Amino acid sequence: MTPEEFREYGKRVVDWIADYLASIESRPVRSQAKPGDVRSALPERPPEEGEPFEHVLADLDRAILPGVTHWQHPSFFAYFPANASGPAILGDLLSSGLGVQGMVWATSPACTELESLVVDWLAELLGLPQGFRTDSAGGGVIQDTASSASLVALLAALRRAGGEGRRRTVYVSSQTHSSLEKAGRIAGLAAGDVRAVNVDEHTLAMDPAHLDELIAADVADGAVPALVCATIGTTSTTAIDPVRRIGEVCRARGVWLHVDAAYAGVSAICPELRWINDGVAEYADSYVTNPHKWLLTNFDCSVLWLADRAPMIEALSILPEYLRNAASASGEVIDYRDWQIPLGRRFRALKLWSVIRWYGAEGLREHVHKGIALADEFAALVAADERFELRQDHPFGLVCFRPRWPGLSTADANAATLALLERLNDSGDLYLSHTKANGNVLLRMAIGAPATEREHVLAAWSAIRRELG
């Protein structure tokens, strides 16, 4: 494709996306495709001859869109939001157009330096500690996901802990994201060595006293405790672990504290929410939050910061001859390949940079505020309806609730809640997901898509009440 053809088709694709975004509300939120529908609508064999780009766009409408669940739909309330935005999409487009590979500084200095700059910007915007800045012993890096970031943190923690050949342990709670257990498996820990700390029955927050007991018992047993993961805003219910008290235990025991704030961390852009990071500056060895969830930056863009980058680099650096270069040898530059699992890397900083510049701190705060305000309003509606039970804590954009189902056993009530959920999602009018807390299935209403307005939240509440009958 020549640059001139690219110019022509590129504009058609931009129009296609603008039209898609402008008309997204007319589509069912959750795809109504059945397994195999999309594939069977497309040719089973690749074309021998090239085809006009119009064919691709036509098949996009005909075969692909019916199989798409519209994460940017204003009535998408499932999981957590996966925000996209114009400036993010355009930053990503610039990255694709430049087609550079930032594995080391020398292979495209701008890719590394803009990344260091924007992760420092974001640290400042979120009020994160000076020690996370790239001009300190620590620094930040963009990863694909919090799963990968947590794996990198674990590998750094294992490096710092030492004790190779001995049993090494990691501490999470029942509410910690499954990616930590996955990271433990990947790093070769035995299943039982990712230890589950008790949580408070009501808040679902990790119990620091139990953490301390577990670590003491494991140490007495000859184990080497490597990492504790505290979560700010769990995936299930946005519970907040007591980072400061967990940090005190970690400090006393010499264990790495990793803070998973994948969803909620970006909300600290609002000064009144800075309290969520209490203890981070003093105790956190690593911290991850995902602009690709709630900060208007399309997937994938997860930022990991470390207070000390050295053990990570020791854990991950290998230098073959074909990557040696003068800049790396000088020690004056960052080579981000040693800050991640893969070697190659996209120029992801462009999209976060575009987003921060287009919206400014003001615009980003406004976006987060709006999600929280709508969640508060939704929660108040649920609380005011006696047929529903509201989970009280909802500091962010997620509201968990369930119908009371008077007279039903827990099992029957759970089945009825899941059936209600399926009916709602089948309607195509909105999309919710669910979780389980203390044995009860809860509906999860996660507000935060950029297109979501008050009317969509109110319409969702009407649909839920109507469907309950």
Add this chain to the structure above:
Amino acid sequence: MTPEEFREYGKRVVDWIADYLASIESRPVRSQAKPGDVRSALPERPPEEGEPFEHVLADLDRAILPGVTHWQHPSFFAYFPANASGPAILGDLLSSGLGVQGMVWATSPACTELESLVVDWLAELLGLPQGFRTDSAGGGVIQDTASSASLVALLAALRRAGGEGRRRTVYVSSQTHSSLEKAGRIAGLAAGDVRAVNVDEHTLAMDPAHLDELIAADVADGAVPALVCATIGTTSTTAIDPVRRIGEVCRARGVWLHVDAAYAGVSAICPELRWINDGVAEYADSYVTNPHKWLLTNFDCSVLWLADRAPMIEALSILPEYLRNAASASGEVIDYRDWQIPLGRRFRALKLWSVIRWYGAEGLREHVHKGIALADEFAALVAADERFELRQDHPFGLVCFRPRWPGLSTADANAATLALLERLNDSGDLYLSHTKANGNVLLRMAIGAPATEREHVLAAWSAIRRELG
């Protein structure tokens, strides 16, 4: 940013990229930036108020481009190519615009089903075995990089091998990509347990007899051999390991055979190069190749196939409540989250699909043919000049060579070759990289950027001869 603003700025970005690609030849290939140049050209602090998108584009020209090494430049001959192309960029743009998250089938069926389809298409185009198709016990998946793909293969291999708590071993050669050693470290193997098999001094291919000896000795020593990595087209010199003979050893010893064809694998799209995969159908448990290197699909797009997906899924699957859904429970669908390290995933299939449709099998073959033909022509020029020594084997687009430096010791000759390389790269006219084989520094001329024509290769050869003096 509203859809209408996106329409406006999107077209400007498309124009910017078209202009960039059309004028790329006027820029120095390798960035001439010094450490800190890019960052110091940008504001140290994030903006409080939003800025017009024009400011982003202006800073792109002013501050970012001087720090970019132009991987799409026709005179970029370093490392391996990182092909981009119009349809790939547009496929990626569509992915960003849709903003879906394909972690499980249910979160966007099209994301999973188009991916299964295009990796099956690619398997067919490359003549890979039926057992790699997604309707078999195996299947294919798009990863970010071959590093991640090889890590996934290793985790599956460790799962199949069992022997937790015992010493487990992996077999590579001195020419294997460093990502395998990194994968071993990540998976918690001790450094010495990634074992180096001897290579043939001339071909640099792995010695299957030595592999068999090493495995036998390790087994006698109580170790559990988990994986052998054979490479088709090593990063250093594109050496080809004897896959069939290595496979015979693996079969006899019950060890997982992983084939790393990251760069060269896509060349099998040309029927006359199918021989490179001899033994893959019979013996390979996993196989990776990167369309983002030489197959016109912009980074990141690496395809991993497995002959049996079960041990990978056993190794990587964890199912929290909030991801449970009817489609997954039915067993009728693929949930690609269990085929990779991260949980979340982009709709990467769109770009590979766009590329295959726009170019067709014919166009893709033509692209690979062109790179090989230019490499052959370049190699003939080197061979004909007695001041240079050519590395004879160059089955793909990479040619390795060096000045003879009569009268210089090996150390002095190496230093002189590296100095020549720096002078060439400093000129901005072309960009080469280097490697070392049998103690000698070699220049690597990797041909395969879509914009590279005969004139660029001839100009590079002139520059090299001129600079040698």
